[in-house]
Amino acid sequence: MMDNVSVITMFTLSGLNGTANYRVPLFALTLLCYCVIWLVNVTVIVTIIVDKSLHEPMYIFLCNLCINGLYGTSGFYPKFLIDLLSPTHVISYAGCLLQAFVLHSSAGADISVLALMAYDRYVAICQPLLYHSVMTKQRICVFVFFAWLVPFFLLLISTVASTAKLCGSHIPKIYCVNGLISNLACSVSILSIIIAYFNYTSYFGHAVFVVWTYIYMIKTCLRSKENRSKFMKTCLPHLLSLTVFVVSLLFDLFYTRLGSKDLSQSVQNFMALEFLLFPPIVNPLIYGFQLTQIRKRIQHFVSVRRLASNYVNRDDRTPTHIIMSVIHSTRCGQKAARKGFPRNQQPGISSVPADVSSISADSCTPANVSSVPASVFSVTASVSCFPSGSCCGPAQVSIVHSRLSSVRARLSSVSATLSNGTRVFSRPVRVSS
Structure with a gap:
């Protein structure tokens, strides 16, 4: 078997084996979801970029969150749509590594950007007099740069560590992840285990930081009615986005690590899709409806376009x-x-x-x-x-x-x-x- 490891250039994805009878409706529903993801995220991104009054730290971080949502979903939905119309569900070795890198780095960037948004709200509520001196344009650029760089660097190392000699080509999922690729290795790599635990520790530190900022924000808000109003307007959307992302990611993580074969294939696929479906749609909708400035800009744009179309005819x-x-x-x-x-x-x-x-x-x-x-x-x-x-x-x-x-x-x-x-x-x- 060791002589044949070099010939493994294709992987088989077995997550869609039981969907032959309803692939067309599933394709239409998936395409609709992907179009909705692009619509809501691009709307928020363009609104923030065009309107100079929204060039504030919180909106800049929100814009990066939406861009990351488009980046992460682009690593899954096009390939998934092709698989729904194809009788065979295969992916090349290089394509599998690339997909795993995109999905993992997107999840890591999501955590980093959400941590930055928590820090921004912490400074705005707990240290309002220092806000503009702390959240300067130069510092925001540095924060955003490292929010993208650190996940890319960590996941690049993790992906490279997964390129060991393989003794199998069957992936029991609808997309590739580093953990399942490592399970196909002929021998266990200590380096890949160390890197995986380092990544988990890093993002667990992000989670602890977010919890710490919210503890201080809640303490501060209990003393002032004005801070309570600010918390409800700006921190509640962030808290909802964070909750949706963490719950979706934990479902996928528990399924990957502790998944049970007693679950039906449909349930397993839904658990695997959660963090690629709900956060990219829910995040722009939550901020678009909750944040007054973005909501007013979008409503004004839509109303003007509608009135203009009436007169153009x-x-x-x-x-x-x-x-x-x-x-x-x-x-x-x-x-x-x-x-x-x-x-x-x-x-x-x-x-x-x-x-x-x-x-x-x-x-x-x-x-x-x-x-x-x-x-x-x-x-x-x-x-x-x-x-x-x-x-x-x-x-x-x-x-x-x-x-x-x-x-x-x-x-x-x-x-x-x-x-x-x-x-x-x-x-x-x-x-x-």
């Missing part, structure tokens, strides 16, 4: 009209309704000039109205609405515009006098409201 509207109609419907229409205008009589934008798209006003103040193009003042509508959501009546706009004109004239005269070398003592310019 109308041939009588130019791009400027489409954009202004969306803004008017989402913000100005609501403000006009609060000012007493019926829904069917709210001010339209058919007479708004094209250069109105450059307006940027937050309220009816002289500083803001001064940047409004002159053609805007000729709009024959009962309310003038700016893209920022402000609504000013024509009377207000006219008064402010006239006062700004007088102020500009007075400042011009003062500037001209000063340029001639004459000292002018005058009262400060005041614009009454």
Whole structure:
């Protein structure tokens, strides 16, 4: 048998042997789950990257958590979908090692990122005055770098240690893991055992650190109502994500190490799939629904896209009209309704000039109205609405515009006098409201 060890280049995965009768429904369900995983994770990732107000430590760590979810699932779902449509379930030796490395390193990176998120919440709640000095951009980059590097390094060593001489090619699972590959070795490698226990000890230390941070956070929250509110808003999603991940991982770990052959193949496959199914879907949903900033950004994006699609189908509207109609419907229409205008009589934008798209006003103040193009003042509508959501009546706009004109004239005269070398003592310019 030792002479034949070099010819083992393919492994057989026996986890799908009993699924011949319902492979097509299982394929459709698996493909749907994989699409949902990509949808929810990419939505959160793009929202955090695009919105600069979300470039905070907690959201950066969440973005890395979602990226890691896509990375881990990409090591399993494509191969699993192919196996569901294939009569034979085999994988090459190199492919098996690569799959084991991707799955293990993804699980390790998940633990590291969750530990970083726990530390971030610990500093924010227990040491709020030092938060911005501790969680600097440079330090966050270092934290994220090591959160990815350490699992990759540890699991790379573990995967290399698994490349011993093999005396078997049968893996009783739907994917490859280092423990099952090591079980096929002709002889037990002490190095692989030492590395495995070192990895377990390392991530057990991560778990102890997370528990320690939560003990201190709970103690601090018991003293302050404000900290309790902060804990419920930001720490509860993290705690739920951590619980889902740990429970799913423990199911798979106990099944791999202490699995019983009395369990049906379907139950064994479900236990093996848990940490590849629930955390990648649950984590973005938990944070997307619980964290107010992310939820509002996603809702605003969806509402604007829906309104824009409604107006694009109308041939009588130019791009400027489409954009202004969306803004008017989402913000100005609501403000006009609060000012007493019926829904069917709210001010339209058919007479708004094209250069109105450059307006940027937050309220009816002289500083803001001064940047409004002159053609805007000729709009024959009962309310003038700016893209920022402000609504000013024509009377207000006219008064402010006239006062700004007088102020500009007075400042011009003062500037001209000063340029001639004459000292002018005058009262400060005041614009009454």
